[in-house]
Amino acid sequence: MSVETHAHHEHPDVVGSRNRLGVVLLLVADIAFALSMIFVYFYLRQQNVNDMWLPAATSEHPAITPLASGAGWTVTAIAAFGLLAHFYGLKGVRAGNQTQLKLGSLVALVASIAAIVYQFNTIATAPFTFSDGAYVSCFYMFAILNFVHIMLTIFISLGNWNRARLGIYKSDHWHVDIVNVWWVWMVVSSLLGAFALSHP
Amino acid sequence: MTTVMSKPVSAPGKSIIEKLNFFTALALGALSAIVVWRLALQFLPQDTEVRLFTREDKITLLSMTAWFVGFMTGIGALVGPFRWLMGKDLTHEENMFLAGKDMGVKRYFRYTTDHKVVGIQYLVITMLIFGIGGILAMLIRTNLGTPEGGWIHPQAYNSIVGTHGIVMIVGTIIMVTGPFGNFIMPIMIGARDMAFPRLNALSFWLIVAAAVPLLWGQFLGGISTGWTAYNPLASQAPLGMDGYIMFICIFAISTMVAGANITTTVVKMRAKGMTWNRTPIFIYGVVASVALALPAFPVFFLSQVLSAMDRALDTSFYNTAGGGSGWLYENLFWIMGHPEVYVILIPAVAALMEMAPVFTRNPLFSFNVAIMGIAGISGLSILVWAHHMYMSGWAPLLNTPFMLTTELISIPTGMLFLVLVGTLWRGRLWMTMPTMSIFALLWNFMIGGITGIYLSDVPADAFLHGSMYVTAHFHYTLMGAGLTGALAALVYWFPAMTGRMFDKKLSWISFWMVQIGFNIAFIGMFTVGLAGQPRRVEAYASTFNTGNMITTGGAYLIMTGMLVLLYGVISSWRSGVIAPKNPWQAKTLEWTVGYPVPLENFDVLPVVTSDPYGYGKAKS
Ligand code: HEM
Ligand SMILES: [Cu+2]
Numbered sequence: 001m002s003v004e005t006h007a008h009h010e011h012p013d014v015v016g017s018r019n020r021l022g023v024v025l026l027l028v029a030d031i032a033f034a035l036s037m038i039f040v041y042f043y044l045r046q047q048n049v050n051d052m053w054l055p056a057a058t059s060e061h062p063a064i065t066p067l068a069s070g071a072g073w074t075v076t077a078i079a080a081f082g083l084l085a086h087f088y089g090l091k092g093v094r095a096g097n098q099t100q101l102k103l104g105s106l107v108a109l110v111a112s113i114a115a116i117v118y119q120f121n122t123i124a125t126a127p128f129t130f131s132d133g134a135y136v137s138c139f140y141m142f143a144i145l146n147f148v149h150i151m152l153t154i155f156i157s158l159g160n161w162n163r164a165r166l167g168i169y170k171s172d173h174w175h176v177d178i179v180n181v182w183w184v185w186m187v188v189s190s191l192l193g194a195f196a197l198s199h200p
Numbered sequence: 201m202t203t204v205m206s207k208p209v210s211a212p213g214k215s216i217i218e219k220l221n222f223f224t225a226l227a228l229g230a231l232s233a234i235v236v237w238r239l240a241l242q243f244l245p246q247d248t249e250v251r252l253f254t255r256e257d258k259i260t261l262l263s264m265t266a267w268f269v270g271f272m273t274g275i276g277a278l279v280g281p282f283r284w285l286m287g288k289d290l291t292h293e294e295n296m297f298l299a300g301k302d303m304g305v306k307r308y309f310r311y312t313t314d315h316k317v318v319g320i321q322y323l324v325i326t327m328l329i330f331g332i333g334g335i336l337a338m339l340i341r342t343n344l345g346t347p348e349g350g351w352i353h354p355q356a357y358n359s360i361v362g363t364h365g366i367v368m369i370v371g372t373i374i375m376v377t378g379p380f381g382n383f384i385m386p387i388m389i390g391a392r393d394m395a396f397p398r399l400n401a402l403s404f405w406l407i408v409a410a411a412v413p414l415l416w417g418q419f420l421g422g423i424s425t426g427w428t429a430y431n432p433l434a435s436q437a438p439l440g441m442d443g444y445i446m447f448i449c450i451f452a453i454s455t456m457v458a459g460a461n462i463t464t465t466v467v468k469m470r471a472k473g474m475t476w477n478r479t480p481i482f483i484y485g486v487v488a489s490v491a492l493a494l495p496a497f498p499v500f501f502l503s504q505v506l507s508a509m510d511r512a513l514d515t516s517f518y519n520t521a522g523g524g525s526g527w528l529y530e531n532l533f534w535i536m537g538h539p540e541v542y543v544i545l546i547p548a549v550a551a552l553m554e555m556a557p558v559f560t561r562n563p564l565f566s567f568n569v570a571i572m573g574i575a576g577i578s579g580l581s582i583l584v585w586a587h588h589m590y591m592s593g594w595a596p597l598l599n600t601p602f603m604l605t606t607e608l609i610s611i612p613t614g615m616l617f618l619v620l621v622g623t624l625w626r627g628r629l630w631m632t633m634p635t636m637s638i639f640a641l642l643w644n645f646m647i648g649g650i651t652g653i654y655l656s657d658v659p660a661d662a663f664l665h666g667s668m669y670v671t672a673h674f675h676y677t678l679m680g681a682g683l684t685g686a687l688a689a690l691v692y693w694f695p696a697m698t699g700r701m702f703d704k705k706l707s708w709i710s711f712w713m714v715q716i717g718f719n720i721a722f723i724g725m726f727t728v729g730l731a732g733q734p735r736r737v738e739a740y741a742s743t744f745n746t747g748n749m750i751t752t753g754g755a756y757l758i759m760t761g762m763l764v765l766l767y768g769v770i771s772s773w774r775s776g777v778i779a780p781k782n783p784w785q786a787k788t789l790e791w792t793v794g795y796p797v798p799l800e801n802f803d804v805l806p807v808v809t810s811d812p813y814g815y816g817k818a819k820s
Contacts, residue, residue, distance in 0.1 A: 018395050018468045025460035025494060033498035036532060040506065040517065043528055052516065052523025130513040134523030137515035141506065159285040166287040 319383025359422025390471025417443020485550020560627025644680025713761025721754025
């Protein structure tokens, strides 16, 4: 059995472009997921079934008011900052500057951690409970699923930083390019969520 | 302690990769589930009076999630990602180990990355799934043999129907792209493996992980909603519903991973010279199927996440009292659901299209029309979903446009018929079970398709919806067309996958038993459906008795035929005639590698210089 021509010896560009396509296709699935969430939000908002999108005050509950949309935009801003930092690192590695790569990926990692802390906080301090109508349900949908998204981002940016630190990207850096694609999507998906939530 | 235990726990250097297998996965999965279950019982607060029953759902879902995470950890799915994280990528030796190099039977019980191992694993699990789904079907048909029912408790009956449905849907989704898309496809395009071998193992083991919650749900009240799990019914159903939810979520991940992997493989790894014009039609079918599933399954996934939230957290996505909508669920479900039926159908038809030239020694009749048909069906299939909702009261004004798009699908569908008929036309037919399956598909799919057109007609559907007519329609398409293609693929590629010929006599016997039984069973079902018998009922008016008895009789014939087929698989695999290298004299690459196929398929990667159907001049 011959192993000379095994995948191991393929050119990094070939492997990189294959991996990029794979990630893009996985993102297609993730995008479909995010668009369905947007669909759910605007469907329920438009239907306002039983006037329960934002329930009015009852003897037990005060009226439910939408959260200020600031929280959604803030998460997006933090993600955008992470993307910028990562991109800065990417530019560094492209120019052969490992220090810039290390710095950029570290800052991106810190941004993702800041994002999750912030997202957790928004969920924990939300002034309502799960059963307070359809808007609230959708709020939790966005917040919880974005939380999961950020957890993935932390994993990815931690790995990226660690690998940068170990000097793995000295020979080829397609991983860093692909992580950049992920960060772009991270920003766009938060943007979608923020956009929806600012239309109560 | 001075007693020396001289046996080291693990040989030095034996890495974690070598220790993990199916059994460690089972153990870790079970352990995690039990631990989390006990903890949840202990610490989750009691429901307040306004929110009843959500605690049980939380406990169930948490334990099932723990099972899932434990199982996947125990099988080794996380090793690769964590090694990446730590910057210690798998070495060449480790990758070879993962590929199952020189490992024998054990590799089938591991996170093995070799696409041929994954293909065989998929084949076996598909047969298991059909076995389970088949037993459930026989329980249903036996109960419906007499009008008064009562042989099975109604609650159990409902759950059997729902479980049969979803199990069979999953079985048919993976029946072609799983075994043949994994084993055959990479060789057919001249690749050494899939683009992402570890993701390939992942997609298989996710299905194993998913099966357990579904089984588990059977002991928690089952799936009483039918396979569609409509809300708000589902949010009021017993805890078994959580098993369905977990099953779908995990399976959806598997589908997405497989879709990205297969598509990348085909786009990036075809042999030199294999232009799109020289790419076999089966490859198109597989890619169309997984590429359609890629955006569709996330929608299904989300619909179930929301179902879980409604049940466990008391949100109101589908609960009208809280501002939700059952129609929302129906939309999400069918936006996935209709593309999904073509996810099932297309690769099966494409497999038969691959065989048609081989057994007629004719070139494929109009390769381009075949591709247009596949593309047209895929494109239209995402625009027709609301034909499942005509009678639901949702957006009556949209009925007409959806009727139009649905009926339009007959055009690309007709193209596929044309290609098959055109290839058979005046061919020198080599009569094998796969050849005959082409005729069977044409016959069954004609009935399935034409009854579909009646169903897509709103006034007709007003009468037919919710009746056994619908059930008969989709069995004609899923089983009569889809499964027929998959069984033909099994017989056709059996030599490439096992090195032995499928017993010819047994393949014929089972073919005729299944096809005759099938047509008896489902023509019978059409008649009772037309006469007005509702679907998913456990007892029925005695006027429907004759048709039901016929259907039950047909079902027993199918079962016998399937058992013959199963016997054929086992006996041919163990002691069938050793297959020559290219038993069907086909021109595609999977027949050039011989058996056993070496670990990386090709010593020297092939170069393709002609199209795969060069059997002489096309007849017009
Ligand atoms: C010419 C093509 C087809 C047309 C026009 C068509 C039309 C329809 C319509 C209108 C319904 C809804 C009936 C109702 O609930 O009242 C339906 C149900 C269904 N069809 Fe088809 N169909 C076609 C092909 C297929 C194919 C190829 C498959 C599968 C491979 C399929 C699988 C199903 C399934 C699973 C259902 C029922 C779902 C349920 O309610 O449980 N159909 N079809
Ligand atoms: Cu449909």
